[in-house]
Amino acid sequence: MSLILEEFLPYRFNRLAEALSRNASQAYRSEYGLTRPEWRAFALLGHKGMMTATEIAYFSTMHKTKVSRALFKLEQKRWLRRTADENDRRLEQITLTERGRAAYDRLVPMMMTVETEILAKLGPKNAAALQQGLAALEALYLDPADRRNAGESPLAWQDAGE
């Protein structure tokens, strides 16, 4: 019995994930010098407005230390501001600065284009098939559980642990 790596699902996903990420990262890396962890935190902040670091870790599926370092870099760029939470001083409420918001507004259309182009190149049939397959997999493998990378969960239903 023999296994063909190129046909093995986890391997195919890893390879495609790398390829798509490399493609997408062109925009935020070359234009704004962002790394992938930084882009993820930034994208969440731009979309949601105000978040804590733990929430960012949760929604980005990144470990809290990775988030901590990404936020540090974004802070250095003066793209975000932290304010202590009045009710719970362990928390930092994080928002984009004017400067950060401006960058977000310039970057997001570029990233939208990346996505649109992928789907356009696929064509409607393949795109629909892909969406269906991904959604089904997500429902099985990471929705809503399996966020082991994200450190502590800020939501009610706790992480299942390793």
Place this chain on the structure above:
Amino acid sequence: MSLILEEFLPYRFNRLAEALSRNASQAYRSEYGLTRPEWRAFALLGHKGMMTATEIAYFSTMHKTKVSRALFKLEQKRWLRRTADENDRRLEQITLTERGRAAYDRLVPMMMTVETEILAKLGPKNAAALQQGLAALEALYLDPADRRNAGESPLAWQDAGE
């Protein structure tokens, strides 16, 4: 304008790739103490029989230094043997040892089961949709180009570079 990270294709792929890999790695990690790079090189060797390190890098889409270190570990386990190529002494022809072959024969069925279970849980419709979507993406984004991680290409059509 706002971008929802959870719906962004590169992010979805990264998340699923991580989840599927974690799922699959259970078998080779807990049973045989293999890392992912080691598993990939091992799987290729088991399937193809005899390869050079460069070929392994090519087919596994891993950088040649990563392959070099993975092969070192597999050699320590006495799972593979290297023999100098007669015609070109830069090359090492690598094959599994008896011991390595035995491990392969025990491990592959486990990995096949992993794959089969994923597809079974998806059901025939979703599985077919997924396969179609993945194949289309692969044709666009990594077949046959986009092997930038693999170091030098051992085949005729050269790497496009960064």
Place this chain on the structure above:
DNA sequence: TTGTAATAGTTGAAATTGTAACTATCAAGA
């Protein structure tokens, strides 16, 4: 030949990531 460029593979060092420990704060019960 000889010199130049290319390839196979390894290794050292820098950069990135993950793990564990740490500080500070909060929650809740004795």
Place this chain on the structure above:
DNA sequence: TCTTGATAGTTACAATTTCAACTATTACAA
């Protein structure tokens, strides 16, 4: 109040990965 235990976030250290040389060998043209 005073514990004990949990959570938010950072940091030190270890493991991994990437990048840049480096050795050895081959190819090929002057």
